[in-house]
Amino acid sequence: MEWTDEAIVMGTRRHGETSAIVELMTRSHGRHLGLVRGGVGRRMRPLLQPGNSVSVVWRARLDEHLGTYAIEGTRLRAATMFASSHAVYGVTHLASLVRLLPERDPHDDIYDLLEFILNDFDDPVTAAIHLVRFELAMLTELGFGLDLSACAATGGTNDLVYVSPKSGSAVSRGAGEPWADRMLRLPAFLREGGDAGNGGSESDIVDGFRLTGTFLMRNVLEPRGQGHSDARDGFIAAVIRPRARVAAE
Numbered sequence: 001m002e003w004t005d006e007a008i009v010m011g012t013r014r015h016g017e018t019s020a021i022v023e024l025m026t027r028s029h030g031r032h033l034g035l036v037r038g039g040v041g042r043r044m045r046p047l048l049q050p051g052n053s054v055s056v057v058w059r060a061r062l063d064e065h066l067g068t069y070a071i072e073g074t075r076l077r078a079a080t081m082f083a084s085s086h087a088v089y090g091v092t093h094l095a096s097l098v099r100l101l102p103e104r105d106p107h108d109d110i111y112d113l114l115e116f117i118l119n120d121f122d123d124p125v126t127a128a129i130h131l132v133r134f135e136l137a138m139l140t141e142l143g144f145g146l147d148l149s150a151c152a153a154t155g156g157t158n159d160l161v162y163v164s165p166k167s168g169s170a171v172s173r174g175a176g177e178p179w180a181d182r183m184l185r186l187p188a189f190l191r192e193g194g195d196a197g198n199g200g201s202e203s204d205i206v207d208g209f210r211l212t213g214t215f216l217m218r219n220v221l222e223p224r225g226q227g228h229s230d231a232r233d234g235f236i237a238a239v240i241r242p243r244a245r246v247a248a249e
Helices: 085-098 106-118 124-141 172-181 202-224 230-248
Strands: 002-015 021-024 030-037 052-061 070-075 160-163 170-172
Touching: 002 030, 002 085, 002 106, 002 202, 021 052, 021 070, 030 052, 052 172, 085 106, 085 124, 085 202, 085 230, 106 124, 160 172, 170 172, 202 230
Parallel strands: 030 070
Antiparallel strands: 002 021, 002 052, 021 030, 052 070, 160 170
């Protein structure tokens, strides 16, 4: 058995004296593990850092075997990304989200979004918005997508500022105001036409993670006996705390 694919490194663990088991998110073969001989050596170690893009050849005698990887780097982001705490936490959390997908099950859209995010992860606010959107995409991929296109009560598409915690559907300001204390807030960057320019405030970032976190926990994590990754909390803190310090000066 043999195939060639492009991939993003999600994690590694040592195997024996010199080898490593590498976890990749591949474009056409999904989340896939394989053995890299010499993976802990000086030449391979920088290549196998989480967040790097690589080209891989996987070989095994049978399809169900772990198999071995031959890996070449195509875009080595880790060296620059890991200079900032939000990127370290963010890549670790992205990997934890990808692990919610079945192994060896292709998810082309998730791969494309993951690559797009990693290519635009330098600015903390932009990274936070990307990460909220990735969590939304994961909910959709796992069968629990939210409907943020129209008001659940009126069918209208204007002034959508809430999300019902029960249905996961958007609610307009007028329809949701009487129950505002029970609603989840829809941040500006997730509204129609919203972007980082009109939705990068601290409150919007917090609201975005509260929104996605609520549905991830209830529909995906708790049924599996899991909770949010520690890296998620670390990422949010790494984005919010510097902004809070600047605001206080």
